Amino acid sequence: MKQFVVIGLGRFGSSVATTLAENGYDVLAIDKNADRVQALADQVTHAVEADATDEDALKTLGVRNFDVAVVSIGDDVSANILCTLILKELNVPYVIVKAPDKLHGKVLTKIGADRVVYPERDMGARIAHNLISSNVLDYIEFAPDYGVIEIIAADKMVGKTLKELELRSRFNVNVMAIKRGEDLHISPGADDKVLEGDRLVVMGKNESLDQIKNYGS
Ligand code: ADP
Numbered sequence: 001m002k003q004f005v006v007i008g009l010g011r012f013g014s015s016v017a018t019t020l021a022e023n024g025y026d027v028l029a030i031d032k033n034a035d036r037v038q039a040l041a042d043q044v045t046h047a048v049e050a051d052a053t054d055e056d057a058l059k060t061l062g063v064r065n066f067d068v069a070v071v072s073i074g075d076d077v078s079a080n081i082l083c084t085l086i087l088k089e090l091n092v093p094y095v096i097v098k099a100p101d102k103l104h105g106k107v108l109t110k111i112g113a114d115r116v117v118y119p120e121r122d123m124g125a126r127i128a129h130n131l132i133s134s135n136v137l138d139y140i141e142f143a144p145d146y147g148v149i150e151i152i153a154a155d156k157m158v159g160k161t162l163k164e165l166e167l168r169s170r171f172n173v174n175v176m177a178i179k180r181g182e183d184l185h186i187s188p189g190a191d192d193k194v195l196e197g198d199r200l201v202v203m204g205k206n207e208s209l210d211q212i213k214n215y216g217s
Contacts, residue, residue, distance in 0.1 A: 001025065005066040005092075006044075007052045007083060009036040012098050012119055013072035018043050028061065052083040055090075064090040071113075072098040081107060088112035133213045137199060145205055148176065153198040154215050163190035171211050173204030 002025060006017040009031040017029045017040060027044040031037050032051045041047045050057045052073060063069065069092045073080045080097060081104075087095045088111065096115045099105035105116040122141060129139035129149070138150040157165055167173050178185045178192065179199040185192065194200070202212055 002067040003065070004028070004068050004070065005030065005061075005063050006070045006072070007031075008071060008073035008080075008098075009033070009040055009047075010072060010074050013070065014040055016070050016072070021045065028063075028066065030061065053079050053086070055086045058083075058086055058090065063087065064092060066092055068092075068094045068096065070096045070098075075100055077104055080104070081111060084108055084113050085111050136213055139209075141206075145207075146203070147206055147209055148201060148203045149209050149213065150179070150199050150201050151213060153194045153196070153200055156215065157194045157200075158196045158198075159193065161191050161193050162188060165194070167202070167212070171204065171208045171215075173202050173208045173212055175200050176203050177201040 004020050004025055005028040006013050006020070007030045009017065009029055013029070013031075014036070017027050021027045021044045029037070029040050029044045029047040030050050030052055032049065034049050037047045037049045048061060050061060052058065052071070069087045071080060071083050071087070073083060077100070080099070084095055084097050094114045095112070096117060097108045097113045099108055099116045099118055101118075105118065108116050125141060126139050129136050135152045135154065136149055137152065139147055141147045162175055167175060175188055176186070178188050178194070179201065180195065180197070202209065204212070
């Protein structure tokens with residue numbers, strides 16, 4: 001089972017730490033602020049007060065033995081960078097870092113961060129997509145030009161199979177799943193029919209997803 005270390009216990013870090021712990025994973029949570037550490041003490045495997053820019057402190061805590069590190073030191077750019085650098089030098093295999101902006105994210109990638117996340121930006125985009133189109137229930141970006149959307153099946157789609165809809169050849173998108181009530185049908189086949197009220201989870205380039213969003217209108 002993977003072991004996680006979460007560094008920086010603000011809103012983001014503490015949410016990551018408690019969710020992992022609730023799902024049964026071993027979590028070491030680190031913050032330099034004693035109150036933040038205290039607040040999580042009962043919810044994770046270990047919660048420790050330490051400065052994440054102090055290499056010796058991280059070594060003593062055995063951080064190098066963890067599979068994944070999540071770094072979320074808020075807006076302290078230099079601490080975020082220094083901590084990431086130390087974790088990679090200690091050979092932590094997978095380091096995910098929360099970045100406040102793109103420039104900062106680029107620096108983090110250059111020094112070895114395996115994944116950079118921008119939760120505020122991504123959540124903003126998700127909410128905006130939900131607001132713009134009434135049939136878009138959710139949007140997730142997974143690369144700068146690519147995303148996944150969940151849409152309510154347009155009237156024009158109802159009663160047709162995926163083959164008949166030809167979404168792949170016409171729009172260059174893939175239907176990854178069909179949600180019907182509580183049921184989730186992953187990787188539907190060409191002969192699967194779209195029914196009224198179905199929600200389609202569709203992956204593709206953003207411009208193609210825009211066409212799908214407007215398909216029914
Ligand atoms: P969020 O946007 O996730 O709420 P915050 O800025 O509130 O982020 O939280 C960042 C956390 O990182 C704070 O709890 C702060 O104490 C912690 N932090 C900042 N610098 C360090 C450091 N050098 N070592 C450990 N924790 C740190």
